Amino acid sequence: MSFFSEVAKTMGLDSLRIASGYQVINYNGEAAYVEGFVQVLSIDNNEIVLKLKKGKIVISGENLSVASLETGAIIVKGNIKEVKSER
Amino acid sequence: MKFNSTKIRIEGFNQLKLLSTLQKEEVRVFEVDKQSPRILTLIIQKKDSRKVLAILEKMCYTWSIISVFDTKTILKGCVKRLGLIITALICTIAFSFSYSFIWRIDIGGNEKVDELIIQRMLDDVGVRVGTFSRRVDADALINSFNALDDVLMSSVQMRGTTLVIRLVETIDYAPPDIPSFADIHSRYDAEITRMIVHEGTPMVTLGERVFKGDILVGAHTMDFYGLEKIPSSASARIYGRVAFSKTVIFNETSFSLQRTGRRHVSDEYNIFGLRFGSSSHDFLRYEYERKQITLFENFFIPLRTNRTIYYEVELIEYTKDINAHAEMLKTEFVQDMVIHANSSPIAASHVLTPIGQGIYRLSVFVETELLIS
Numbered sequence: 164m165s166f167f168s169e170v171a172k173t174m175g176l177d178s179l180r181i182a183s184g185y186q187v188i189n190y191n192g193e194a195a196y197v198e199g200f201v202q203v204l205s206i207d208n209n210e211i212v213l214k215l216k217k218g219k220i221v222i223s224g225e226n227l228s229v230a231s232l233e234t235g236a237i238i239v240k241g242n243i244k245e246v247k248s249e250r
Numbered sequence: 251m252k253f254n255s256t257k258i259r260i261e262g263f264n265q266l267k268l269l270s271t272l273q274k275e276e277v278r279v280f281e282v283d284k285q286s287p288r289i290l291t292l293i294i295q296k297k298d299s300r301k302v303l304a305i306l307e308k309m310c311y312t313w314s315i316i317s318v319f320d321t322k323t324i325l326k327g328c329v330k331r332l333g334l335i336i337t338a339l340i341c342t343i344a345f346s347f348s349y350s351f352i353w354r355i356d357i358g359g360n361e362k363v364d365e366l367i368i369q370r371m372l373d374d375v376g377v378r379v380g381t382f383s384r385r386v387d388a389d390a391l392i393n394s395f396n397a398l399d400d401v402l403m404s405s406v407q408m409r410g411t412t413l414v415i416r417l418v419e420t421i422d423y424a425p426p427d428i429p430s431f432a433d434i435h436s437r438y439d440a441e442i443t444r445m446i447v448h449e450g451t452p453m454v455t456l457g458e459r460v461f462k463g464d465i466l467v468g469a470h471t472m473d474f475y476g477l478e479k480i481p482s483s484a485s486a487r488i489y490g491r492v493a494f495s496k497t498v499i500f501n502e503t504s505f506s507l508q509r510t511g512r513r514h515v516s517d518e519y520n521i522f523g524l525r526f527g528s529s530s531h532d533f534l535r536y537e538y539e540r541k542q543i544t545l546f547e548n549f550f551i552p553l554r555t556n557r558t559i560y561y562e563v564e565l566i567e568y569t570k571d572i573n574a575h576a577e578m579l580k581t582e583f584v585q586d587m588v589i590h591a592n593s594s595p596i597a598a599s600h601v602l603t604p605i606g607q608g609i610y611r612l613s614v615f616v617e618t619e620l621l622i623s
Contacts, residue, residue, distance in 0.1 A: 202282070203281070203282035203283070205278060205279065205281075206269060206273065206278070206279045207276070207278040207279075208273050208276070227273075228270050229266055229270065230266065232266060232269070234284060
């Protein structure tokens with residue numbers, strides 16, 4: 164069972180439904196892990212925008228860089244000030 | 251894809267290093283799509299193209315420009331499709347132009363008012379197929395339709411290229427049966443067959459022969475002693491056997507028109523009210539069949555064709571079967587009776603008399619039961 168499914172189960176959420184959406188982990192504002200997005204919409208030093216099935220996730224901060232990029236998963240490093248999802 | 255942007259396909263490993271380098275050079279990238287560990291597509295602003303391509307060259311990436319979206323590419327696309335654009339433009343203009351005209355007149359709701367009367371009224375104010383739709387003064391037309399005797403109200407409106415005219419006609423109410431305070435007289439010479447008397451005093455009996463004008467029911471009743479008449483209303487339905495006759499004189503020989511086999515086809519085209527293409531024939535006597543085919547209705551080219559086929563005919567003299575002709579005339583007379591007198595005949599007979607030189611006199615006698623009161 165994946166980490167996110169295990170957490171969802173502990174919280175009594177529908178793990179299948181949760182798995183089909185998006186998940187974000189903010190590591191103390193120094194890095195962020197996001198999975199479940201559709202496409203990277205834009206990348207620059209202060210903002211990285213990810214497209215979701217419905218809406219988008221905006222990671223804003225300073226000196227942002229992409230540490231890892233796989234299909235549907237990204238690790239962003241830098242001084243992360245805000246991770247915001249917009250529907 | 252954003253305006254003034256370039257989409258690039260990049261092939262090579264360490265894509266993260268490339269993204270990091272682009273960020274350091276303050277190049278904003280859009281729609282990053284990692285298609286495989288070696289292939290990445292992204293979109294950059296056109297102003298950054300030179301810088302990005304230099305970076306790619308320097309980092310030894312294989313790259314190709316997938317598409318460019320700017321004013322130049324839009325113009326190029328337009329030039330490539332110039333024919334299509336011009337055609338679309340012409341079609342749009344022609345379509346909009348044609349919508350300013352009436353291409354069909356739809357008249358409805360008229361049963362008592364003949365359609366020809368409405369068309370004549372439209373003609374009088376210059377409204378016909380092909381007329382500029384703004385020329386239609388709907389209020390004036392409504393007023394003129396409403397002025398017709400049988401019209402209660404009307405509406406006139408343009409729906410697309412169709413002028414829709416709807417009439418609401420007046421309803422005729424039959425006057426109620428008013429009891430007559432006069433005697434009821436016979437309308438025919440007849441033999442009484444049935445009598446239904448509601449009020450009044452019957453003056454005839456079943457089987458009695460009466461003449462036109464005779465009193466059938468008197469507008470009175472008798473007092474208790476049967477001595478004095480008391481005036482009252484008269485109401486009755488009296489039926490009687492009535493005889494009708496008709497005399498016809500006809501000739502033994504007659505003429506009929508027979509097609510010779512020669513024919514001429516004339517196609518006339520009608521577009522925007524203009525007619526052309528019809529051709530004439532040299533037949534002395536002819537019959538014709540006409541058929542209208544609408545190729546485009548409610549479309550911006552209202553093309554119609556009228557096909558007329560002329561058949562040459564000649565007069566053929568023939569001799570009638572006298573008895574069959576007499577029977578036919580008798581049947582026609584009986585059918586006329588059924589329609590006009592609204593009654594079925596009880597008996598029908600005829601007498602055929604030769605006058606001479608192939609001329610005959612036919613007398614038809616029909617007896618029927620009619621309401622004579």
